[in-house]
Amino acid sequence: xxxxxxQAVVIGGGPAGLAAAIxxxxxxxxxxVVLEREHRTGGILRQCIHDGFGLxxxxxxxxGPEYAQRFVEQAEELGITCLTDTTVLSLEADRTVTAxxxxxxxxxxxxxxxxxxxxxxxTRGALxxxxxRPAGIYTAGVAQxxxxxxxxxxxxxxxxxxxxxxxxxxxxxxxxxxxxVKGVYEVQPYPSGLPRNIEQCLNxxxxxxxxxxxxTDIHGRERxxxxxxxxxxxxxxxxxxxxxxxxxxxxxxxxxxxPAGDIANGSGLAVDGRTKGAFVDxxxxxxxxxxxxxxxxxxxxxxxxxxxxxxxxLASAAAEYLKEGSLPACPLEVKAGANVGHVIPQxxxxxxxxxxxxxxxxxxxxxxxxxxxxxxxxxxxKFPKALPAEMIQLNVxxxxxxxxxxxxxxxx
Amino acid sequence: MKRTFTCIICPNGxxxxxxxxxxxxxxxxxxxxxxxxxxxxxxxxxxxxNIATSIPVEGGELPLVSVRLDRPIPKKDIFAVMDAINxxxxxxxxxxxxxxxxxxxxxxANVIITKPVAAV
Numbered sequence: 001x002x003x004x005x006x007q008a009v010v011i012g013g014g015p016a017g018l019a020a021a022i023x024x025x026x027x028x029x030x031x032x033v034v035l036e037r038e039h040r041t042g043g044i045l046r047q048c049i050h051d052g053f054g055l056x057x058x059x060x061x062x063x064g065p066e067y068a069q070r071f072v073e074q075a076e077e078l079g080i081t082c083l084t085d086t087t088v089l090s091l092e093a094d095r096t097v098t099a100x101x102x103x104x105x106x107x108x109x110x111x112x113x114x115x116x117x118x119x120x121x122x123t124r125g126a127l128x129x130x131x132x133r134p135a136g137i138y139t140a141g142v143a144q145x146x147x148x149x150x151x152x153x154x155x156x157x158x159x160x161x162x163x164x165x166x167x168x169x170x171x172x173x174x175x176x177x178x179x180x181v182k183g184v185y186e187v188q189p190y191p192s193g194l195p196r197n198i199e200q201c202l203n204x205x206x207x208x209x210x211x212x213x214x215x216t217d218i219h220g221r222e223r224x225x226x227x228x229x230x231x232x233x234x235x236x237x238x239x240x241x242x243x244x245x246x247x248x249x250x251x252x253x254x255x256x257x258x259p260a261g262d263i264a265n266g267s268g269l270a271v272d273g274r275t276k277g278a279f280v281d282x283x284x285x286x287x288x289x290x291x292x293x294x295x296x297x298x299x300x301x302x303x304x305x306x307x308x309x310x311x312x313x314l315a316s317a318a319a320e321y322l323k324e325g326s327l328p329a330c331p332l333e334v335k336a337g338a339n340v341g342h343v344i345p346q347x348x349x350x351x352x353x354x355x356x357x358x359x360x361x362x363x364x365x366x367x368x369x370x371x372x373x374x375x376x377x378x379x380x381x382k383f384p385k386a387l388p389a390e391m392i393q394l395n396v397x398x399x400x401x402x403x404x405x406x407x408x409x410x411x412x
Numbered sequence: 413m414k415r416t417f418t419c420i421i422c423p424n425g426x427x428x429x430x431x432x433x434x435x436x437x438x439x440x441x442x443x444x445x446x447x448x449x450x451x452x453x454x455x456x457x458x459x460x461x462n463i464a465t466s467i468p469v470e471g472g473e474l475p476l477v478s479v480r481l482d483r484p485i486p487k488k489d490i491f492a493v494m495d496a497i498n499x500x501x502x503x504x505x506x507x508x509x510x511x512x513x514x515x516x517x518x519x520x521a522n523v524i525i526t527k528p529v530a531a532v
Contacts, residue, residue, distance in 0.1 A: 039473075049478035049526065050464045055422050063464055065478050065527035066508055148466055151475045176465055176494050195425030199418040204461065204487065303423055390423070 001107050007031040007322055009097050009110030011088050011263070014043020015304050016116035016295025016311040018071035023315030024114075025078045029322055032080055033108065035099050037087040041075070042068035043118060044141070045304065047148045050169055052196075056305035067304060091115075091267045095290055112290050112318045115264060115278070116311060119296040121166075122256040131218030134225070140166035140254040144173070153177060155250025159227055160184040161215050165193040165302065165389075167254020172201035174252075181205070182246055185213040185229055187236055190363050192256075194302060194389050215251070216243065224249055257300045267291070274342035275299040281330035281347040282354035283317035284310070289326075292318050299344050299357065302391050306357075313355060328352065332373075337410030339364060341388065348396075350403040357393045360386045360411050367411050371396060374405035386411055417455055419448045428452050460484035464526070465497055467512065472504030472529040479512060481521040492517050504531035 007029050010017045013036030021032050048064030086101030096109045121139040146152040158179050160167045163186040171181045189212050191198055202209055216238045217228035226247040230238035259277040270279045270287035277298040278286040284294045294314040295307040321327050330347040344357040364386045371379040378400045419426040428442040430452045440449045464480040496516050506529045513523040
């Protein structure tokens with residue numbers, strides 16, 4: 001089969017892919033192709049109709065579709081080729097992308113390949129909830145698509161398992177549409193969504209949040225009739241005797257997001273077991289030279305504004321790679337120390353400033369974040385609070401770094 | 413009276429504690445920006461929210477188009493405004509910012525389209 005050559009092939013036309021493509025074009029890379037499996041670009045934002053997007057990126061609060069449209073229009077104005085209805089099937093180590101679209105199967109090889117496929121939701125299968133398999137069980141994003149894009153109401157009496165942001169947003173959305181949301185149950189002893197969403201999506205509508213609780217049984221044959229809720233101990237084991245049946249026709253799962261990087265599985269791309277995304281350096285370059293990754297396929301973000309900014313940083317580095325033929329080596333490792341779940345990037349050069357992203361493992365108050373190298377403090381920042389729900393990002397300036405010695409990030 | 417608020421203006425979600433008697437605010441602590449103080453004063457006197465929903469489109473590539481308000485409305489009027497919006501529908505094509513209902517329920521806010529839906 002004929003292989004089309006391009007300077008840059010961007011996989012995924014959501015907020016990360018569009019921002020990367022626009023920035024590449026603006027940096028003088030003319031031959032950029034975006035591959036998008038949906039009929040329209042814009043990604044998940046098309047169904048996120050609530051407001052609150054854009055405060056960082058644009059200084060105003062927008063709905064998801066409005067935020068996306070700014071990038072869609074800019075991509076159009078710049079003449080960027082977006083191949084829609086086109087699903088990528090595989091990526092190989094030589095940067096060949098195989099895609100299926102309206103014109104059939106095609107192969108594209110990029111001098112740079114940009115991975116911006118976003119993430120997917122964890123499902124009932126991932127939790128292994130016992131019980132029957134009736135209709136009426138949805139992940140929060142699927143319920144959001146049915147209600148906001150397809151005009152289909154998913155149910156009337158609703159229980160939500162997990163306190164992820166999409167679940168909280170859907171608790172409010174379904175209440176506005178006339179459903180009765182009986183409660184949100186979270187297995188952790190703290191919420192996994194942002195505090196503002198607990199406030200404006202649950203508290204505003206008197207929807208109770210039950211921490212340290214989970215669903216331990218599902219009832220109903222054709223349609224869901226109810227769930228059994230149990231309290232859990234510190235090891236998340238259900239406590240016998242605490243079972244309570246809650247009648248409902250709908251169970252919404254908001255139990256976590258996972259980077260959707262599967263198409264790169266056959267390429268040998270190295271994946272970090274903590275983020276479930278690629279290992280990257282400060283240029284967002286993966287273990288395969290010329291393959292870059294940013295946005296939710298790299299690590300799950302809380303806010304689209306930071307997805308756009310990360311993709312733009314990726315594109316600046318990828319443009320340099322395309323012009324110069326290589327980027328500075330990044331031999332220094334960035335290690336996750338005390339209370340740190342993961343860090344991005346995992347490797348740096350020691351010669352350039354970089355953006356450090358991390359999440360803490362558990363809620364902490366009055367903490368100090370430190371970055372150390374060779375036993376020396378590179379950076380210190382105080383935070384009144386640190387939550388697993390909130391990604392921490394900060395700039396690490398080059399002048400504070402040495403060119404040898406791994407870095408360690410800790411929060412204590 | 414003392415009450416702690418979670419600010420909803422931005423994703424920082426500051427915990428802000430206010431001391432007040434009725435509508436007389438004595439002190440506000442914990443806000444990391446001026447918007448947080450304004451938010452708490454507004455919450456104590458006249459809490460307001462924006463709402464987003466969707467309405468049917470005739471002749472569009474999608475059955476629905478998303479809408480929101482161009483300014484917040486009193487929290488207590490949310491469901492009355494939802495009832496008013498639920499009576500609306502538009503014809504494709506739609507454009508962002510297009511007003512589909514002015515001064516909803518006499519509250520001074522307009523219902524605006526937030527997504528372009530092409531005609532088919």
